[in-house]
Amino acid sequence: MPFRSPRPDVEIPDLTLYDLLFTSLSPEDLEKVAVVDGASGAETTYGALRDQVDAIAGALAARGVGVGDVVALHSPNSPAFVAVFHGILRAGATATTVNALATGHEVAVQLEDSGAGTLLTVSPLLSAAAEGAAAAGIPSDRLIVLDGAEGHDSLADLLASGAPAPEVSVDPSTHLAVLPFSSGTTGRPKGVMLTHRNLVANVAQSADLVGVGPDDRVLAVLPFFHIYGMTVLLDLALLQRATLVTMPRFDLPEFLRIVQDQRCTFVFIAPPIAVALAKHPLVDEFDLSAVTAVFSGAAPLDGEVGGAVARRLGCSVRQGYGMTEMSPVSQLIPAGRDDLPLSSVGITVPNMECMLQDPATREEIPVPSTGVSEPGELCCKGPNVMIGYLNNEQATSLTIDEDGWLHTGDIATVSAEGVVSLIDRLKELIKYKGYQVAPAELEATLLAHPQIADAAVVGGRDEAGEEIPKAFVVLQEGAELTEQDVMDFVAGRVAPYKKVRQVVMIDAIPKSSSGKILRRNLRGA
Template identity: 70%
Template sequence: MSFRSPFPDVDIPDTGIYDFLFGSITDAELEIPVFIDGPSGQVTTYGQLIAHINGVAGALAARGVKPGDVVALHSPNVPAFGAVFHGILRAGATATTINALYTAEDIAKQLLDSGAVFLFTVSPLLPQARAGAEQAGLDASRIVVLDGAEGFASLRDLLGELAPAPRVEIDPAEHLAVLPYSSGTTGRPKGVMLTHRNLVANVSQASGLLGEGPQRILAVLPFFHIYGMTVLLNLALRNRSTLVTMPRFDLAEFLRITSENKCTQIFIAPPIAVALAKHPAVDEVDLSSVELVFSGAAPLDANLGHAVEKRLGCIVRQGYGMSEMSPVSQLIPLDRDDVPLDSVGFTVPNMECKLVDPASGDEMPVPEEGTSEPGELWCKGPNIMKGYLGNAEATAETIMDDGFLRTGDMATVSADGVVTIVDRLKELIKYKGYQVPPAELEALLLTHPQIADAAVIGVIDAEGEEVPKAYVVAQQGAELTADAVMEFVAEKVSPHKKVRAVEFIEAVPKSAAGKILRKDLRAREAEAS
């Protein structure tokens, strides 16, 4: 039995993302700061941004870039990201955003797979960008270094050409706007084909639930990730908000920039929530301007969220999504204090979802009261991708004939439509036939005052049984033993969920978006065995 959003459908304009974001801008709004560079304080207004977008689009068109071409953008969060990203789209091309942490080999793979004809990067990332471009056969003349480097065109060079933006006709429902890369539910990274309509739809679906009107937003989550691209960048532009950018996370800088710029909203992943809840430096700055902390990209434990609320005197919310859904499918609205914080809230407007038993393939009923049993979450709506680039097989495995997308995540739904993510279907630990969600144990471990961070995976014990193993980062100066960790968990969970092995590590491996890289921990286990 499927369930829809409890909120009425919203209108989704039949237009490209540039016209959607900037088509109705007023003269007064052109003077509003759109970007403040966190480290330097340099300000960019909406008027300057639009001029830069059009300048980038014109320069690309003058270089032969046309609708259907792919242009790569490899950059951390800097104000120029917005101009180049939307300049690529304004030219009718497709932007493929590359993780700023990628190696040359990773960059080359994405350039080759996407067929990118140009690459924008920044000077600190130029060595790996240039090496990746060489491996992919992309000539150095097709590399633009935003902040300038000898022998390469810069953003200033492109804007100085004053080339007019081209007139481009596109079908928003079919024309690819962005091509982020995602592993999806299985396998190697794949190009996620998102149209202009997908992006317009998801901003429209989420905006009302996250509050409309301008805010001052700390932009530390990477724009190159779909979460930062939609929920930070595009949603902020639509609401005429000001984005205070940080190229990388550093706690001291994070706190300084938030305080000095009086940011009202912070979008984070759970690792930053751990710091906000536990680090003593938080008490040394004035964060009274912060009204909202919104977490995504990985599960946020309710106790951790409430600890942040109490310490900062703000509200904390979380949501759920994936690149293949542009990305948001569920979130807790700002005005709903009654929704459990360990849930991901309600399905966004214009979407239909269902839970499917992964063993039988049968749809699971929505309960008349209480909460359902866990099932794989399937979603359908105008924000669902067209498919994976050049991979019909993976597309067919992910998007069903009736348009539902398999998320690969196990979830429950309550009678009133509140969705709770249990864990990744492929990451559930099977201990003697019982399902053990790693995320549940990780959330519990983080409640221990002497644990700074933790991750859990399934490992094979001496008897050939898969058991939960915790990788633990202890707080500085903590005197903590493996036995103490296991006893702490055992007192609070069912017997089959006990942690049965513990290893202390310096840091939990995580992606730029804050997701635990359990594959790296599994590789560590394989090397040790």
């Protein structure tokens, strides 16, 4: 039998994302600070933000943008991103958010695949944006530079246009709100079709469990263009009338300064930031006493690293799991449940059902009456699951089967109490002499060494051409470990078949903007 959340289902409003977030603002809400620019301290109230969203929607509509159009947003986190993103949706268009680190070629690919006819960017990213727009056939008058650039309209121009927000009527269950593109670890990135109902559902499913409230000041360093930042930080915080404090990119000293000076209470991170918070000496130079909760997502957080962060900051540390195709959250450790293992991803969110499937036989793995199940591929159903990949029926059918189960590609276990633990990606498991070895387990073991700052494990090859666990290791400053020291450390802590058999010392582990290890960049190195 499939398993569900131990929590009861929640009501999912039949609304667009804009209506959910902005039509219910009370007079008191209008005066509350919605967004703070972390660098400058500039504040935007909820009332001003709603006015900006409506003005941007009007300006876009006056330029012919409406239902059926796709608008690309290519920007790091900022108060402007918050207004423009929701302005695009308010105009009835679909937003495709572009990675701020994308090259001109990558921008062009996403513009072409999404069918975007307008691109909004910022001046530091203009070179890549202009190259991508030109290659995709977007004219210069449809390339808007939010902070201003010669020959292009700006955000100030949009806000000053005076055009009223249009009357828009769409079906939230079918109208595409966003088209984020999957990470593309294999092949060309795919456009994930998420409706307004998908996003509204996931905010409603997650809100009570995440625990952000109106008195929280939420640090927003994880990118809004990524689905984790878009749903769990941006829209959930706005729904709860919290205050968002934006950072355009992660820089540890600036991160610590903003948390200290802005008295941030709730900090969303990815595992690389957790490693820094657990181990970097600079952390002790800042007052982080306002922080009550740290929540990690986008990639697996090792339980020992999370525990070290909790002890050092004196706060709750939790994590969750999801994927772009689920808008993204399917499991998380709820607020107030610090008794759950930090190494787990917690319980299934309401309104979802899940099951584990044997990857080889496709037989369902039963939930045990006591203890923990056998591992299997996690499969999910729910109102937050995408309607499919854009213009790619084959990829859609490979991901969502004929019974409606979305196959995550992740191997997990579930306990009798419904607690889910991730083991590793199905495609990333290393086969050593017939045994399956999970890279994430070995990475957690490596990170337990006090002289190792970061680590990644991939499948390498020995002299006979057999696959073996191969570790890439970043040492703490001043550390003098040898490759053999590293292998000996791991060997003393894992079963013989899991031992690391090759070690490469490198300066940094390649990671995506959301914190996922880019293993493909390490294979063959």
